[in-house]
Amino acid sequence: MTKLIINKKSNSNHETWLINQLCKSTSVLFATPYLSEKLIEYLRYCRPNKLKEFILITRFKTMEADHEIKLSTITALKELAKERKFIFQIYVDDKLHGKVYIVQREDSEYHGLITSANCTPNGLTHNHEYGVVIRDSKHLKRVKSQLLKDAERLHLNTSDIQKMTLMACHFKKTHPPRNQSEVFDLSGIIRANTKSHKVRYWLKPVGRSGHPIDQDDKYDQAVRILHFARHPKSVQKGDVLIINAVTWGKIVGLFRVLSHKPMYASLNKQNSNPNAKRWPWSIKGSNLSPTYGSKWGKSGLKLKDLKSEYQSGELTKVITSGHKPHYGALNHGADKLQITEEFAKFIISRVRSLNR
Secondary structure (H helix, E strand, O other), X not given: XXXXXXXXXXOOOHHHHHHHHHOOEEEEXXXXXXXXXXXXXXXXXXXXXXXXXXXXXXXXXXXXXXXXXXXXXXXXXXXXHHHHOOEEEEEEXXXXXXXXXXXXXXXXXXXXXXXXXXXXXHHHHHOOOEEEEEOOHHHHHHHHHHHHHHOEEEOOOHHHHHHHHHHHHHHHHHOOOOOHHHOOOOHHXXXXXXXXXXXXXEEEEEOEOOEOOOOOOOOOOOEEEEXXXXXXXXXXXXXXXXXXXXXXXXXXXXXXXOOOOOEEOOHHHHHHOHHHHHOOEEEEEEEOOHHHHOOHHHHOOEHHHHHHHHHOOOOOOOOEOOXXXXXXXXXXXXXXXXXXXXXXXXXXXXXXHOOO
16 A cells, blocks of 8 residues: 655645654664754654664765764764663665655554655655655565665764764864855746746844844835845745844834845955844845834734734644744744745735734
């Protein structure tokens, strides 16, 4: 029996499938080139004393960017294995490209997922990934056997991991990434030549904790430059930015993105302006709420109140494109967050009611 898994619905995406299977598992194998510390959270769904074995097959190709994350995850996995008393084995296959998740359940049946999705938050929930669920124990045993045959067992002690981590950190420091202003980005051209562009909606914070913007700062200009800490390559022409003031928690205004090519502050400007150094990227936005923006400091809508009103007691109601019922990513350094069209239009309607 097979079933298609895609990341379009939170109740049937890769993450949901994995969590449901881990709750009933005794033996687990993950074959994934990339992984994140989120893996620890997933394994905690396994029932204590039920999980007997966890096998990780991954790769350690020279100079891959995720080595630090991978090593810290392996360290946490070793600690979890000690805490939960299960066997943890690492295998290396530097030619690994496929992603396979196999669990042996309490009833001895095998369930598997062969997919394009790495074991990362983006892979399991955000990206357009496609996987096929297989519930044929005979075939899954063969797949598991072949995966282990193609890989080599890796024995890492604490000293090995510490040494590898130091090497990865040293390489990162001595081989910095290219200047971000030199990013080779074709997304704008591709989007500009696509027949249709579905408008996306973003929460965009301004100011920062301890240094909020002045509530007398008016957002009533017809066009305004909006700043980002990182390259906003996912924000495209025609998208709508809902600006939210950090600390005050108020909606400042609504802006439609005017261009698909972000601007990058010169090094001279960054050196002379601390704000330009902190937020070097910028795009132009057309003001959709100038009247509201002129008085947001006195009568502005609070984001947390809008969220509560929208969810109306249904606290698990999704508000982000990543199928989350909260905007917690903004509290952990994100300089933008894509939200659902439904939540965005709810906010927009409330703002427009005051834009008179």
